[in-house]
Amino acid sequence: MIASTNTKRVVIEPVTRVEGHGKVTILLDEKNRVQQARLHVVEFRGFERFIQGRPFWEVPVLVQRLCGICPVSHHLAAAKAMDRIVGGENLTPTAEKMRRLMHYGQMFQSHALHFFHLCSPDLLFGFDADVAIRNVIGVAAKYPDLAVQGVMMRKYGQEVIRLTAGKKIHGTGAIPGGINKNLSVEERDFLLKDLDQMITWSRGALKIAKDYTVENLEKVAPFGSFDSNHLSLIRADGAMDLYHGNLRAIDAQGNKIFDQVDYCKYVDYIVEEVRNWSYMKFPFIKSLGPETGWYRVGPLARVNTCDFIDTPEAEAARKEFMAVTDNKPNNLTMAYHWTRMIELLHSIEKIKDLLHDKDLQGNDLVVKGERREEGIGLIEAPRGTLFHHYRVDKNDQVVMGNLIVSTTSNNEPMNRAVQKVAEDHLSGQSELTEGLLNHVEVAIRAYDPCLSCATHALGRMPLVVELVDAQGNMIDRKAR
Numbered sequence: 001m002i003a004s005t006n007t008k009r010v011v012i013e014p015v016t017r018v019e020g021h022g023k024v025t026i027l028l029d030e031k032n033r034v035q036q037a038r039l040h041v042v043e044f045r046g047f048e049r050f051i052q053g054r055p056f057w058e059v060p061v062l063v064q065r066l067c068g069i070c071p072v073s074h075h076l077a078a079a080k081a082m083d084r085i086v087g088g089e090n091l092t093p094t095a096e097k098m099r100r101l102m103h104y105g106q107m108f109q110s111h112a113l114h115f116f117h118l119c120s121p122d123l124l125f126g127f128d129a130d131v132a133i134r135n136v137i138g139v140a141a142k143y144p145d146l147a148v149q150g151v152m153m154r155k156y157g158q159e160v161i162r163l164t165a166g167k168k169i170h171g172t173g174a175i176p177g178g179i180n181k182n183l184s185v186e187e188r189d190f191l192l193k194d195l196d197q198m199i200t201w202s203r204g205a206l207k208i209a210k211d212y213t214v215e216n217l218e219k220v221a222p223f224g225s226f227d228s229n230h231l232s233l234i235r236a237d238g239a240m241d242l243y244h245g246n247l248r249a250i251d252a253q254g255n256k257i258f259d260q261v262d263y264c265k266y267v268d269y270i271v272e273e274v275r276n277w278s279y280m281k282f283p284f285i286k287s288l289g290p291e292t293g294w295y296r297v298g299p300l301a302r303v304n305t306c307d308f309i310d311t312p313e314a315e316a317a318r319k320e321f322m323a324v325t326d327n328k329p330n331n332l333t334m335a336y337h338w339t340r341m342i343e344l345l346h347s348i349e350k351i352k353d354l355l356h357d358k359d360l361q362g363n364d365l366v367v368k369g370e371r372r373e374e375g376i377g378l379i380e381a382p383r384g385t386l387f388h389h390y391r392v393d394k395n396d397q398v399v400m401g402n403l404i405v406s407t408t409s410n411n412e413p414m415n416r417a418v419q420k421v422a423e424d425h426l427s428g429q430s431e432l433t434e435g436l437l438n439h440v441e442v443a444i445r446a447y448d449p450c451l452s453c454a455t456h457a458l459g460r461m462p463l464v465v466e467l468v469d470a471q472g473n474m475i476d477r478k479a480r
Contacts, residue, residue, distance in 0.1 A: 006030040012437055015039070015444055017118040017135075019069045020451025024440055026422050032429055037422035039415050039444060041280040041451050048401040056085050056375075056392045057176055063388070063403070064170055067450055069113065071170050072106035072161055073381035076243075077388040079174035080377025084264075085392055087369025088177025094362030095178035100243050101354045102164035102173055103379065107242060108198075108347040109157025110382035111299075111340050114448045115205060116150025119337060122442050123212050128435030149201045156191075156198050160351060163187045178366035188355055195352055202348045206317055206341040213338045214324070222424065224333040224417035224443035227252035229285065229294065230301035231409070233380050236260065238307030240346070242380040248305050249285060249295060254329050257285060263378040266387060272404065280411050280451075283404055294412035297384025298447065299339035304329040311353070314346035333417050336446040381406045383448050407449040417443040 006029065013023035020041070027036040051062055060078040064071035076099055083089040091099070121134045124143060132138070140147035158168040163183060165171025173179050213220055229252065233245035247266065249257040261269060273282040273290050284293035295301070303322070309315040321338055324330060330339075354360065377388045384406030391400040407414075421443045426436055 007035065008032075010432060010437075012440060015441055015451075017121075017441070017445055018449050018451060019067065020449070022444075022449075022451045024418055024444075026426065026440075028426075032427065034419075034422045034427045037415075037419045037440070038277065039411075039418050041278050048403060051390075051398050051401050053397050055396050056082055056390065056398055057396075059390065059398060059401075060174055060176075061170070061172055063401075066405075068169055070106065070110055070381055070383070070450060072102055072165065073379055073386050074388070075165070075171065076103055076174055077377045077379045077381075077386045078390075079176065080244075080379065081375035081388045081390050082176035083377070084375035085372050085390070086176045087371060088367045090367065090369075091178055092362070092364040092367060093359040094182055095365055095367075096243075097354055097357055097359050098164055098179045098182060099174055101183070101351065101360065102161055102171075103243050104347045104350045104354070105157045105160025105164065107157075107382055108160070108344060108351065109154045110448075111344040111347070112150055112153035112157065112205070114382075115209070115337065115340060115344070116146060116153070118448070119442075119445050120146070120150075120208075122438070122445065123208070123337070127439050127442050128433075131434055131438075134438070149204070152194075153198060153201055153205075156194055160191060163191065175366065177368050180365065182362055182365065183360040185361060188360065191351075192355055195348070195355065198348050199345075199352070202341075202345040203313070206338075206345050209338045209341040210317075210320070213332075213335060217324075220334040221332055223439075224421045224446070225331055226333075226413075226416055226420060227331050228296050228413055229257060229288070229292075230304045230329060231285075231295045231297055232302040232305045232385055233263070233378060234260070234306060235310075239310045240302055240306035240308070242302075242343075242347075244379070247378075247385075250305055250329060252329060252331055254304075257288070263387075264376045266376065266378070266389075270387075270404065272408075278411070281404075281408050282412050283409050284412075295409065296413045297406050297409040298336065298382075299343050300330065300336045301384065302380060303339040303342060309342075309346055311346050311349035314342050314349060317342045317345060333413075333443060333446050336448070340448070383407055383450055384409055405450070407447070407451060410447045410449065414444055414447050414449065417446070 008028045010026040011023060015022045022039055022041045025038050029035050047063055047066055051059055060075050063078045064075040066074050117136045120139055125134050162168045165173035229249055231249040233241060234248040235241040235245045247261040247263050248259045251257055269286055270283055271286045284290045303318055309318050374391050379386050386406050387404035389402040390398055393399050418440055421440050425439045
């Protein structure tokens with residue numbers, strides 16, 4: 001778009017209550033009508049290059065440093081890729097169930113963190129509420145019981161991670177071909193102690209999200225919403241599976257674009273596009289092309305794509321959710337919150353099942369088989385489908401790494417949500433108040449983006465070096 005000389009530029013920087021650093025730019029014409037709105041990811045992470053030359057067994061520990069919120073997702077996706085390198089993808093029951101327990105602990109704590117700490121101020125106080133109270137401190141002051149629940153639920157999920165991965169953040173539990181520890185009876189009993197309370201609180205959180213959506217449907221339905229494709233991993237029988245499965249993509253009406261695709265063949269189905277105004281890529285489905293092939297991932301996509309959920313309370317909640325749209329895909333952006341809480345309940349149900357499984361106390365932890373030089377691992381991270389792809393040389397060193405992070409897949413949808421909310425709520429306004437601008441941020445927060453995870457380099461990084469004297473005068477400047 002070529003802006004006229006009368007174009008005004010509004011910048012929201014930083015976008016708040018998200019993980020990572022981003023900004024939004026909005027271009028207005030002389031009548032304050034929105035001409036363009038974009039989400040820019042302005043930080044750079046170069047992990048795909050950092051890991052080159054490192055021994056492959058270090059990768060599951062290295063790449064999780066991408067993030068302090070969802071390190072388990074990167075840890076497990078990389079471990080699954082390295083399983084294939086060592087020929088150990090057919091894990092022992094103990095290894096797979098320990099990894100699953102770790103992953104459901106991660107889902108539980110991450111969903112609780114986002115719902116209670118990051119998005120609940122908007123839902124409880126309103127998008128236009130005074131910024132002084134529209135935050136987690138305001139929630140704690142007015143709704144102390146909810147604030148305590150959010151803290152304790154996240155703490156519980158972190159304890160699950162600690163006892164399966166060795167540490168609450170950046171653990172080492174998953175190794176190529178398996179795990180490095182089991183779960184002792186004492187550790188199991190420690191987690192069982194608070195389990196019933198977590199289930200009760202999860203039901204309550206789901207009710208808050210459901211009631212908010214249903215009671216405000218007239219407002220929620222058009223807010224940043226649009227038809228889209230959806231993509232996720234699906235178990236062979238069509239069930240939601242957050243740890244493993246094959247790829248399924250559907251269109252906005254629920255028609256399957258592809259189904260039960262072996263994720264090791266993802267490059268035949270998914271392409272990444274780059275644009276010069278963001279460090280984050282724009283993936284799309286190859287057969288549809290960049291114009292119509294973009295898709296959504298995450299809780300909304302997973303509930304839309306699956307045929308059922310294999311835990312009873314979450315499945316009942318899924319049916320109730322799908323009934324709102326007569327069992328057709330739900331394309332409402334704000335419905336992410338409802339589906340996220342369905343997954344919160346599903347995660348604690350799965351944790352309960354796993355904690356009563358005696359395989360967790362097994363001692364058969366690692367397998368190996370035929371050595372390979374390429375490995376691909378996918379997992380459903382809290383924010384959506386996460387792709388890890390590596391090549392390793394004969395000296396065991398990584399020579400290629402490619403990550404398609406969940407937020408990367410949601411890049412185009414988030415930009416469309418930003419554009420739609422800006423057009424619907426900001427266009428023609430004589431004054432752009434903080435509350436109005438927060439509407440744009442609310443749309444972004446619905447996706448629970450992890451911006452620091454999702455950034456890539458485009459070509460060579462720009463480099464500017466300036467030499468300045470003690471008085472602030474520039475002596476020399478070099479730019480690459």
